[in-house]
Amino acid sequence: MRDNTLKYLLVLPAVLVVFATAIWPLIESLRLSFTVGRLNRPGSLDQYLGWENYTWAFSQEPAFWNSVWITAIYTVLTVALTTLLALGLAMLLAPGGRFRSGVQTLLILPFAMSPALIGVSFRFMFNPEFGLFDAFFGVMIPPLADVSWLADPILAFAVCVMADVWGWIPFLTLVLIGGLASVPQDTIEAAQVDGASGWRVFRDVTLPQLAPVLAVVIILKSIFSLKTFDQIFMLTNGGPGTATQTLSHYIYFNGMKYGQIGYAASVAWLMVIPMIFLTYAYAKFVFRKD
Amino acid sequence: MAKVVLKNLTKRWGDFIGVDNQSLDILDKEFLVLLGPSGCGKTTTMRMIAGLEEPTEGEIWIGDRKVNDDLPKDRDVAMVFQNYGLYPHMTIFDNIAYPLKVRGTPKADIAPRVQKAAEQVELTEFLHRKPKALSGGQRQRVALARAIVRTPKVFLMDEPLSNLDAKLRVTMRAELKHLSRALKITTIYVTHDQIEAMTLADRVAVMKNGIIQQLGTPDEIYNDPTNLFVAGFIGSPAMNLINGSVQDGHFVTTGGTKLVRVAASDRAQVVLGVRADDMRVAEEGQGDIDVRIYAFENTGEATLLTVQWGKQRVIAKGDRHLRKDQDDVVSISLDPDHLYLFDPDTGNRIT
Numbered sequence: 239m240r241d242n243t244l245k246y247l248l249v250l251p252a253v254l255v256v257f258a259t260a261i262w263p264l265i266e267s268l269r270l271s272f273t274v275g276r277l278n279r280p281g282s283l284d285q286y287l288g289w290e291n292y293t294w295a296f297s298q299e300p301a302f303w304n305s306v307w308i309t310a311i312y313t314v315l316t317v318a319l320t321t322l323l324a325l326g327l328a329m330l331l332a333p334g335g336r337f338r339s340g341v342q343t344l345l346i347l348p349f350a351m352s353p354a355l356i357g358v359s360f361r362f363m364f365n366p367e368f369g370l371f372d373a374f375f376g377v378m379i380p381p382l383a384d385v386s387w388l389a390d391p392i393l394a395f396a397v398c399v400m401a402d403v404w405g406w407i408p409f410l411t412l413v414l415i416g417g418l419a420s421v422p423q424d425t426i427e428a429a430q431v432d433g434a435s436g437w438r439v440f441r442d443v444t445l446p447q448l449a450p451v452l453a454v455v456i457i458l459k460s461i462f463s464l465k466t467f468d469q470i471f472m473l474t475n476g477g478p479g480t481a482t483q484t485l486s487h488y489i490y491f492n493g494m495k496y497g498q499i500g501y502a503a504s505v506a507w508l509m510v511i512p513m514i515f516l517t518y519a520y521a522k523f524v525f526r527k528d
Numbered sequence: 529m530a531k532v533v534l535k536n537l538t539k540r541w542g543d544f545i546g547v548d549n550q551s552l553d554i555l556d557k558e559f560l561v562l563l564g565p566s567g568c569g570k571t572t573t574m575r576m577i578a579g580l581e582e583p584t585e586g587e588i589w590i591g592d593r594k595v596n597d598d599l600p601k602d603r604d605v606a607m608v609f610q611n612y613g614l615y616p617h618m619t620i621f622d623n624i625a626y627p628l629k630v631r632g633t634p635k636a637d638i639a640p641r642v643q644k645a646a647e648q649v650e651l652t653e654f655l656h657r658k659p660k661a662l663s664g665g666q667r668q669r670v671a672l673a674r675a676i677v678r679t680p681k682v683f684l685m686d687e688p689l690s691n692l693d694a695k696l697r698v699t700m701r702a703e704l705k706h707l708s709r710a711l712k713i714t715t716i717y718v719t720h721d722q723i724e725a726m727t728l729a730d731r732v733a734v735m736k737n738g739i740i741q742q743l744g745t746p747d748e749i750y751n752d753p754t755n756l757f758v759a760g761f762i763g764s765p766a767m768n769l770i771n772g773s774v775q776d777g778h779f780v781t782t783g784g785t786k787l788v789r790v791a792a793s794d795r796a797q798v799v800l801g802v803r804a805d806d807m808r809v810a811e812e813g814q815g816d817i818d819v820r821i822y823a824f825e826n827t828g829e830a831t832l833l834t835v836q837w838g839k840q841r842v843i844a845k846g847d848r849h850l851r852k853d854q855d856d857v858v859s860i861s862l863d864p865d866h867l868y869l870f871d872p873d874t875g876n877r878i879t
Contacts, residue, residue, distance in 0.1 A: 427580050428613030430600040431684075432627040432674070442626070446617040 267503040275500020283499070291504035302505065304480050305488035312395070312484060313463040316402045321456055324407050328414035329440075349408040357472030360401040364388055391481035394474050398482050401469060406462070410455050417451030418444070450523060457520040464512060485509050530591030530681040530714060531556045532577060537586035539572050539738075546572040548738035549586070554716060555730075559708055561717045563725040564735035565761070570718045573735075574684050577716065579603050590681055601630075606675035607684040610691065612667045614659040614674075620646075621655040624673045631678070645677040648707065665696045672704075676711060683708075683715040689724060701727060722762050726750065734758050756875040759801045759868060765832065768807075768842045770800045771872065779867075783838045787816050788864045792879050801868035807844040808861040809833060815859030824852050833858065 271291055274282040295302045331345070348356070363371040364387040376383035388394045421444055429443045445452075467486035470476065476483035476491065483491070485505070493502030532554040539546040547569040554560045562570035575581040577588055579600035588595050595603050606627065615623050624642045633641070646652045649669040659667055668688060675683055688704070689697045705728055708715055719725055725732045726746045734741045734749060734757070742754045753759035759767045772781045774795045779787045792798070812818055819835040819842075826832075831846040835858070844860055852858060869878040 422611070422613070424609045424611050424613035425615055427578075427600075428607065428609055428674075429615070429626070429630075430580065431578055431603075431605060431607040432630060433601040434626075434630045435601060438630055442630070443615055446615075449617075 267506060270500050271504035271507050273500045275498065275503065277497035277499055287500065291501045292508065294501065295505055295508065301480060301483070301488065305483045305485045308395070308481075308483055309464060309466075309485045312399065312402075312466065313460055315399050316406070316463045316466075317456060317459045319399065319403045320406045320410055320459055321452070323403065324410035324414055324455070325452075327407065327411045328418055331411065332415050332418040345408045345411060347408070348405050351405065353405060353466075353469040354472045356401050356405045357469040360397060361388065361473050364397055388474055389478055391478055394478055395482050398470055398473055401473060402463070402466065405469070406459060410459060413455055414448070414451065417448050417455075420451075421447045454520065454523050457516055457523065461513065461516050461520070464509070464516070531558075532682055532714060532716065533587075533589040534573070534577075535587040535589070537573065537576065537588065538584050539569070539576060539581065540584045545738050547576070547583075550738070550740060552733065552740065552743070554714060557712050557714055559715045559717065559728060559730045561719060561725040561729035561732045562735055563719055563722060563732050563761075565720055568735040569738035570720075570735050571686055572738075574686055574716055574718050577603075577682070578605055578607050578684050604680050605682045605684055606678060606680040608671045608675050608686065608688045610687040612659075612671040612691075614667055614670055616659055619656055619658060620651065620662070620670050623659065623670055624655075624677050627674060627678050641677055642673075645673040648676060649673045649703075664692055665700065668692060668700060672707070676707070679713070681714065683711075683713055685715065685717045687719055688717075690719070690721070697724075704728060723764065726762070734761060753801075753868065754877050756799060756801075756870045756872075759870065759877075763803055765804050765843045765845075767801045767803050767868075768844075769870075770802070770837065770840060770842065772798060772800055774798055774869070779869075781817075781838060785817055788862045788867065790864070790867060790869060790879065792869050795878075797872050798878065799870040799872045801870060802862050803866065804832065804843045804845040806863040806866040807842075808863070809844050809846040809850065810859045810861065812857045812859055815861040818857055818859050821852055821854055821856045821858060824854060824856075826851075835860065 270283065272286055272288060274285040274287055275291075276282045327345070351359075360371075363369045366372055366386045369387075372387060385393060387397055425443050425447065426439055429439045434442060465486055466484055467490065470482055470484055470487055471490070474482045476487045480488075486509075489502045489505050489509070492498045492505065532552075534550055534552040534554075537547055537550045537552075550569075550573065562573060564570045572581060576583050577590075579595070579598060579602075583596065590603060590605070615626065618626070621642055624645055625638050628638050628641060642655070643652065646655060649672050651666065651669050651673060654662060654666060654670075659670065662670065668691075671688065675685075689700050692700060701724060708728070717724075717728060726749075729746055731743060731745055732749050733743045736757050742749060742758045744752070749758060749762055753762065753767075756769065760769060770781065772779055772787075774780070774790060774792050775786070776794070777789055777792075779790050779798070779800050781787060790800075808815065817837075819837055821833055822836045822841055823834040824831065825834070826848075828848070830848050831850045831852075833844045833846055833852065834841050835844060842860075846852075867879075870876065871878055
């Protein structure tokens with residue numbers, strides 16, 4: 239057997255697995271997005287509709303637009319908060335920062351939890367009867383003593399954001415610590431001697447040199463925020479009402495609960511559009527030749 | 529423009545002593561070189577003056593102000609770093625202008641001053657490039673220009689030439705010397721290169737293990753070393769250090785050969801220091817002692833003879849026209865006016 243043939247034979251199983259679990263479902267979902275695609279109607283999976291599912295989403299579905307907005311606000315808030323807090327923590331934890339590096343190990347813990355588990359634990363902690371956070375906020379901020387967190391649209395959304403930020407800070411902090419460590423110390427010292435205050439050293443010297451890493455962090459986090467599903471599913475299940483229904487959750491509900499597989503597939507493909515932009519930007523930053 | 533005074537300065541990290549109870553007065557407009565091997569505390573001393581490192585004990589005065597509690601930005605010093613410390617995201621112009629910008633210099637003043645500093649280091653054609661596009665020597669000039677664009681009280685230079693290749697280092701050394709004479713600003717210069725120290729300094733402080741071994745002009749350091757360490761550190765090739773004893777006013781080698789007359793009382797153990805320049809090389813039998821050549825090197829401007837002297841090897845400098853070969857025997861004489869005797873136990877100079 240020639241080396242070349244063997245080479246392809248050896249990768250074949252992996253290629254088959256990827257094809258069966260990723261590529262074929264992708265193609266199939268694209269096909270389904272152009273069909274009537276009702277799970278409870280036999281034959282509808284092959285009944286072609288053209289672009290109707292897509293136009294339906296834009297023109298006839300306020301719930302679609304609701305989830306687009308929820309996802310947008312959720313993404314902007316979680317990306318901004320996580321990045322800012324992680325940057326602050328990284329500054330404190332980086333070599334030469336104020337804290338000992340032993341703390342870094344503790345920091346990774348939230349990231350070790352699965353998002354679904356984070357969702358469940360936050361739901362318990364905001365439970366009005368026995369929730370730890372519910373009690374804590376009640377004592378710290380008396381006006382919040384009697385609120386039912388997950389029953390209030392705005393507060394429930396805030397809890398979702400909080401859980402996500404909490405879960406993602408460790409990873410972003412570790413990446414940013416790495417980024418900070420690669421900023422040459424002598425440029426920082428040069429700026430100090432040149433006469434810059436702590437803030438100006440950060441703004442003029444540290445931040446610009448951290449920018450490529452920061453950009454990667456922001457893009458990555460945006461991708462993850464956009465596709466958030468499991469945490470929300472366990473924490474609020476999109477509620478109260480549709481107050482925390484992100485796009486992924488909306489897609490899941492339409493596809494799995496209402497059986498509108500064709501429509502769900504079309505919305506899923508709509509979501510691919512921002513993802514492509516982000517992935518392209520990410521690839522550009524990570525693989526840039528510099 | 530100011531003098532710098534260190535009073536009982538100490539830096540410790542746990543049990544490790546970086547700088548040990550060091551006092552030093554650096555005069556106004558003086559060019560002082562801190563010279564020593566790596567780990568001797570010279571860079572730590574400079575970083576404490578800059579404010580980048582906090583002293584464990586002791587005081588630092590710049591001008592008539594104690595600066596121990598001042599941030600680097602408030603000490604009015606300018607520093608040139610070993611790795612230059614240029615801001616990679618800024619153009620050369622912005623790099624040089626940065627100390628002016630952060631100190632609130634009026635915008636209209638910045639451009640002419642950057643231009644002038646760039647002219648002084650011959651960099652004017654590169655002002656719109658980024659540091660990455662420059663060679664090592666050019667980056668070094670940018671770092672210099674950034675330091676001289678203001679008129680600070682003190683210049684601090686941390687091994688500024690050590691990342692340059694040998695040829696460029698000689699050129700830059702001369703330029704540095706010219707510039708420092710022209711600017712007349714107190715300068716503290718750290719190096720492990722004794723030639724830089726000799727050529728640039730008004731005074732040199734030779735350091736070892738966090739302690740200044742000798743403080744003096746380059747002349748004094750070279751011609752009048754106070755101990756074995758300074759004697760061995762200064763000069764290229766290094767001073768020869770030969771073990772022996774003093775008997776009847778003469779130096780006697782461990783092998784028993786009676787050599788030159790020395791002005792010292794009898795001692796069982798001494799170390800004789802003699803520079804390669806102060807040894808005369810003659811044909812076999814025509815000098816003080818016959819020795820076998822271990823290696824013969826011709827540098828062009830002179831010849832260097834490494835000879836086997838009992839169990840030791842000694843380097844003598846010969847005439848540039850001398851031609852010998854390995855294992856030839858030559859005779860060596862020592863110049864009695866340029867000999868140094870040291871106590872082998874304390875390392876201190878006897879005569």
